[in-house]
Amino acid sequence: MSVITRFAPSPTGFLHIGGARTALFNWLFAKHHGGEMLLRIEDTDRARSTEAAVTAIHEGLHWLGLDWRGEPISQFARADRHAEVARQLLADGNAYYCYATPEALSEMRETAKAEGRSMRYDGRWRGRDPSEAPAGASPVIRLKAPQDGATVIQDLVQGEVTVQNTEMDDMVLLRADGTPTYMLAVVVDDHDMDVSHVIRGDDHLTNALRQRQIYDLMGWSAPHFAHIPLIHGADGAKLSKRHGALGVEAYRDMGILPAALRNYLLRLGWSHGDEEIIDTAQAIAWFDLEGVGKSAARFDIPRLESLNSHYIRTMDEAELCKLLAAQLCQGQARELSAVEAARLPLALDALKERAKTLIELADKAGFLLDGRPLALEEKAAKLLEGEAPAILARAHACLGAVEDWNLEPLTEAIRGLAEAEDLKLGKLAQPLRAALTGRNASPGIFEVLYFLGRQESLDRIGDHMA
RNA sequence: GUCCCCAUCGUCUAGUGGCCUAGGACGCCGGCCUCUCACGCCGGAAACAGGGGUUCGACUCCCCUUGGGGACGCCA
Numbered sequence: 001m002s003v004i005t006r007f008a009p010s011p012t013g014f015l016h017i018g019g020a021r022t023a024l025f026n027w028l029f030a031k032h033h034g035g036e037m038l039l040r041i042e043d044t045d046r047a048r049s050t051e052a053a054v055t056a057i058h059e060g061l062h063w064l065g066l067d068w069r070g071e072p073i074s075q076f077a078r079a080d081r082h083a084e085v086a087r088q089l090l091a092d093g094n095a096y097y098c099y100a101t102p103e104a105l106s107e108m109r110e111t112a113k114a115e116g117r118s119m120r121y122d123g124r125w126r127g128r129d130p131s132e133a134p135a136g137a138s139p140v141i142r143l144k145a146p147q148d149g150a151t152v153i154q155d156l157v158q159g160e161v162t163v164q165n166t167e168m169d170d171m172v173l174l175r176a177d178g179t180p181t182y183m184l185a186v187v188v189d190d191h192d193m194d195v196s197h198v199i200r201g202d203d204h205l206t207n208a209l210r211q212r213q214i215y216d217l218m219g220w221s222a223p224h225f226a227h228i229p230l231i232h233g234a235d236g237a238k239l240s241k242r243h244g245a246l247g248v249e250a251y252r253d254m255g256i257l258p259a260a261l262r263n264y265l266l267r268l269g270w271s272h273g274d275e276e277i278i279d280t281a282q283a284i285a286w287f288d289l290e291g292v293g294k295s296a297a298r299f300d301i302p303r304l305e306s307l308n309s310h311y312i313r314t315m316d317e318a319e320l321c322k323l324l325a326a327q328l329c330q331g332q333a334r335e336l337s338a339v340e341a342a343r344l345p346l347a348l349d350a351l352k353e354r355a356k357t358l359i360e361l362a363d364k365a366g367f368l369l370d371g372r373p374l375a376l377e378e379k380a381a382k383l384l385e386g387e388a389p390a391i392l393a394r395a396h397a398c399l400g401a402v403e404d405w406n407l408e409p410l411t412e413a414i415r416g417l418a419e420a421e422d423l424k425l426g427k428l429a430q431p432l433r434a435a436l437t438g439r440n441a442s443p444g445i446f447e448v449l450y451f452l453g454r455q456e457s458l459d460r461i462g463d464h465m466a
Numbered sequence: 467g468u469c470c471c472c473a474u475c476g477u478c479u480a481g482u483g484g485c486c487u488a489g490g491a492c493g494c495c496g497g498c499c500u501c502u503c504a505c506g507c508c509g510g511a512a513a514c515a516g517g518g519g520u521u522c523g524a525c526u527c528c529c530c531u532u533g534g535g536g537a538c539g540c541c542a
Contacts, residue, residue: 010542045541102540109539118468119538140540158471167469167538175540182542206470206537229472230535264478267491271479274490293479295472296535303478303492313505354504364503383502414501429501441503 003035004196007061007068008075008186010042011053014247015060017299018201018231021265025228026199027066028266028287038193039068043076044185060248065258065280073193075185082180085188085218086141086173094217095173097139098125120169141174143214151209151216156226156289158202163209171210183207187214195223199289202227226289229269229296251304255327255357257315260308268297277310305356312352312361320352321345327362328369336369339453343368347451350443367437368451373463380434388431389466394421395432396461405454411446435464 005026009019023037030037039061043049058072089095100108100121109119126144133139145168152162173184180188190198198208205227215222251261263278270293272278272286312320321344325336336344347368355361367374376384384392398417402409414432418425429445436448436457449457 008542012542042542048541098540100540105540113467116467120468161470163470169538172540177540179540181540186542201536202471203536204542207542209470227471232535234477267478269478274480276478276491293472297479298477300477300492306492309505350504353506418501424501426501433502439502443503445501 002196003030003033004038004194005030005035005199006038006040006190006193006195007066008040008042008200009057010045010182011049011051011057013053014056014249016247017251017265019057020060020064020248020261021231021268022200022228023061023066024064024262024265025270025287025292026197027068028283029197029199029289031284032287035196036069037066038070038073038195040073040075040189040193042182042186043074044079044082044180044182046076046179049076056247056249063252063258064248064262073189075189076179078185078189078192079180081192082185082188083174083178086180086184089143089173089214089217090141092217094144095141096126096144096170097130097133098142098170098172099133099137099139100124101137118167120167123170126170138176140172140176142170143173143217145170145210145213151212153208153212153222153225155205155208156197156224157229157292158205158227158294161205161209163206165213168210168213173214183210184214187211187218187220190223191215191218191220197224197226199226199228202229226292228292229294231268232296232298234298234300255359255361256304256308257311257358259315260304260311263311264304264307268299269293277307309353309356312355312358317345317348321348323358324348324351324361324365327358328365330362340369343451343453347443347447350447350451354443364442367439367442367448370456372459374435374438374460376434376438377440379440380438383430383434383440384464388434389464391421391423391428392431392435392461392465395428396458396465399449399461400458402454405450407446407450410449414446414449431464432461435461 007019007023007026009015009023015023027037029035041049041054041057043054054072061068086095090097098121105121108122112119121142125139125142146165148165150162150164151168152160155161171183172181174180189195208225208227212222248261252258259280262280262283266278266283266287267276270287270291272291275286278286324344325341329335344365347365351361351365354364395414395417398413399410402413414428415425417423418428421428430440432445433442433448434440436442436445436452442448443451452460
């Protein structure tokens, strides 16, 4: 039997970080077993589903590098099939019409809450004859759930979970307007699509027991369930859309690489011994449900950034160079000039180990762009005070004599000058750095000269010498 | 309120009864390297929620307490 998983988001917003991890786990599990993942949009609630959200989910998954089998499935498109199953349950005596109005129901809940009882549907229409139905009212169809005994699932992450049937009420299967509820649709679809493993957030754990009742009454065998713990915010509170849950595109905009986010999300709730850096191929080879932890994890940005810096340093340079160029042009009305673009690959190696995100990378690469006279950061301006202009004048003269503008000759020239002047190298390097980059921190000063080229370097030094 | 789930350094986690003087990673602190910032290297502080059992022996098994989370919709 082949492994089929599904990622089944509701299209009510962007692909948030918890959903992204759920998708990743489903994808990895399927890949690991040579199976496939389905994408099913759970859009049975027409009022809350939007096309924009569907698009956002597609784009989010695409950016993350996750794919699925075939076309995305719209759950709503299968409403007829869901209704058919509801009618069969009805015909078999495993479901019944309920004429309780929404108002009556919420009143019932209020009373139960006030009296400290559990807020369940009381089954008032369970045994009644259809002839008692109020005229003109359109009923919902409810499952006639077992009233004694217990329902059990063997969860691949949480273990055996048991709930007494007295704790569960008769859930609505088909709404008054004839559309299916999620609870029915999810069971019918997972069954019809031969889903072998349902991997989802553990906020669905108690739902699984209710769904189990439908499987049992239909005489279907249930898929394997794996309820993975939720992700919390840095403060430990639930990560929700109101509380810091960002869409994956927010991480893209923060300059996070998809590979880094995958690795981070993988290690949040799953482990393989002490392994930390796990690329996607390795993840597919290793991923299993036994490695999934049971407790919720907090989202920690510094750790994500640490992983991100690793992937920035190790990724393909040409690829990174493209990302850097794109980032540098962001918000800028102009393209990079040929001269500027040529500096990027030269400097990339030095730059990339100083950046945790693409944003930082672009920021630190800023000095490579033309724009004399350079804007000076405060600390850089300080470095250009006092005897600095005089020193720069001598450096300018010294560098002007360098014919072969390469790392070794430049190093020799500057070191030679420092020695001749009996200056510590820092005394010379810091003003140069300030004049050349406008900052007090940058890659090594010989490299900076080399990246910028002869003319630009000399011009920038000239701007600040006495 | 009722039911369900969870509980190791600040954070992510290793640990499946003796290998634990509890390991790794991020972060933090100190040092080295050094033209600055990073990288790298070396070192440090830092945890088994509490209480009962079971056992020759519990981080590991059981129970209770506490704490956290989730679910109780004609939402998904």
